Amino acid sequence: MTNQIRVGIIGLGVMGAGHARFLHEHVPGAKVSALFDIDSRRMASLSSELGTVALQASDPVELMDHPEVDAIIIASPDSLHVAQLRLAIASRKPTLCEKPMATSLEDSRLIASEIAAYEAAENRTMINFGFMRRFDPSYLEVRRLLATGEFGAPTFFRTITRNVSSMGVTTQGLFTNIAVHDFDIYRWLFNDEWLSVQSHYPKHSSLSPKDIADPLVITAFMKSGLMMVADIVAFNNYGYDARVEIVCEKGSIEIGINGDVITRANRVMGTHTGGVMAEDWMTRFKLSYIEELKAWISGIQTGVPNLDLANYADALAANEACALGVASI
Ligand SMILES: NC(=O)c1ccc[n+]([C@@H]2O[C@H](COP(=O)([O-])OP(=O)(O)OC[C@H]3O[C@@H](n4cnc5c(N)ncnc54)[C@H](O)[C@@H]3O)[C@@H](O)[C@H]2O)c1
Incomplete structure (x- = not known):
């Protein structure tokens, strides 16, 4: 060629x-x-x-x-x-x-x-x-759905990134290695900028290394007022789990573990597919x-x-x- x-x-x-x-x-x-x-x-x-x-x-x-x-x-x-x-x-x-x-x-x-x-x-x-994630069909679909206006304005979103294991990661690395994806994709999705970020510490997993904050919950605000609640789990021990839900004024748009985009609006809800969970991100984000x-x-x-x-x-x-x-x- x-x-x-x-x-x-x-x-x-x-x-x-x-x-x-x-x-x-x-x-x-x-x-x-x-x-x-x-x-x-x-x-x-x-x-x-x-x-x-x-x-x-x-x-x-x-x-x-x-x-x-x-x-x-x-x-x-x-x-x-x-x-x-x-x-x-x-x-x-x-x-x-x-x-x-x-x-x-x-x-x-x-x-x-x-x-x-x-x-x-x-x-x-x-x-x-x-x-x-900017090239993932599910995030592209969410961007399209938001633009239709059918769901009303987004108010806040919940996002989940849980790895089976994250050998060698530090608490700082939970931000720079993992949550960095969240900070990028929602700037891209909402055409907005980050204003503030706060860490929260749920009960520490007894199966995780003692010196990292695992799980970590992050709350953050964008300049428009949109709020993110992100949970990061370095060692979930059950399967790679990346999800999102965007809560809008008239409905909710969710991306499931398999990349399904499901919505709830006008008293109608979608359903996620189930099945075997992947070990890491390579399967979920291959496309x-x-x-x-x-x-x-x-x-x-x-x-x-x-x-x-x-x-x-x-x-x-x-x-x-x-x-x-x-x-x-
Ligand atoms: N975009 C994504 O979804 C995504 C997902 C996972 C990892 N990453 C990023 O990709 C990068 C690699 O991650 P990974 O999961 O493949 O890690 P990995 O540990 O599987 O692989 C790292 C490789 O780098 C090699 N290496 C070490 N020192 C080197 C050096 N001096 N020069 C050249 N190679 C060297 C290692 O031998 C190893 O083969 C990281 O920056 C990570 O944050 C991105």
């Missing part, structure tokens, strides 16, 4: 390997041409699985500078994103970096200003961030990751960026809200 985008991926764990497989199987305009992970066995095994990899790099710079790499995915651990984003800026190649942009507010502001200067010099968007990758690749091919892809300003806004939450711990 002409104009095929050759992608190099850094970090080949759950997300990096997932992106590699999704590109390989579902995005005809892209080819995975280079890989880097400090775990060389992981790199070799993914390389032989894909059969398209020209380079198993020995460091991120070798991958980014390679002539067979047109675009970069950063899917390394959160704490490495800032340093690898700086390398991506130096490479001048389009980059999709997994969330979060950084793990501290200071670093987020610094790297955001560096990306802003870089993109101003290039006169185009060069760096996007992996807030894939979102694929659509996000397609949007990113197509933007590189056509030179017309997809405006639903999160940019540095979006990633910074999400981290600013995380910092309000962290300050309230």
Whole structure:
């Protein structure tokens, strides 16, 4: 195929390997041409699985500078994103970096200003961030339903993100690694900004590490007055559980665990599908990751960026809200 985008991926764990497989199987305009992970066995095994990899790099710079790499995915651990984003800026190649942009507010502001200067010099968007819920069919449907006006104005929303386990996460990480998705998606959905964030601590789960606040309940307000009640469970021990309910003046719109969108209005209610629960987010959000990758690749091919892809300003806004939450711990 002409104009095929050759992608190099850094970090080949759950997300990096997932992106590699999704590109390989579902995005005809892209080819995975280079890989880097400090775990060389992981790199070799993914390389032989894909059969398209020209380079198993020995460091991120070798991958980014390679002539067979047109675009970069950063899917390394959160704490490495800032340093690898700086390398991506130096490479001048389009980059999709997994969330979060950084793990501290200071670093987020610094790297955001560096990306802003870089993109101003290039006169185009060069760096996007992996807030894939923006491409999820259920959130898109909720956005469409809200716009119909049938449910009246939204007043508050409840959101749930419960992982089976979250090894190594800290209480701060419950914000920057998990709730960061909430802070992004509702800015996008409601076209609003975050004003305040507060942490609350339910009874601690005896099955969770003692040093993290698990479960964590977050309340937050947007500038319009919309309120969020989010619960984050790091170790739920029962199955990946991500849900939302938006309570409007004349009805309610809910996204269920399987991504069903059900509504309640005019004395009529929908029902959710049941079944076996997934172990993690890869099943629930598979379509979102694929659509996000397609949007990113197509933007590189056509030179017309997809405006639903999160940019540095979006990633910074999400981290600013995380910092309000962290300050309230
Ligand atoms: N958008 C989403 O829905 C979503 C979901 C999960 C994770 N993430 C993000 O994706 C990133 C990766 O998460 P994950 O779940 O795949 O983690 P993971 O632990 O499964 O994988 C991380 C990988 O990075 C590798 N690594 C470690 N140090 C490295 C280095 N110096 N250079 C290159 N690679 C290195 C590890 O060997 C491992 O293979 C994180 O930033 C995480 O927050 C995003």
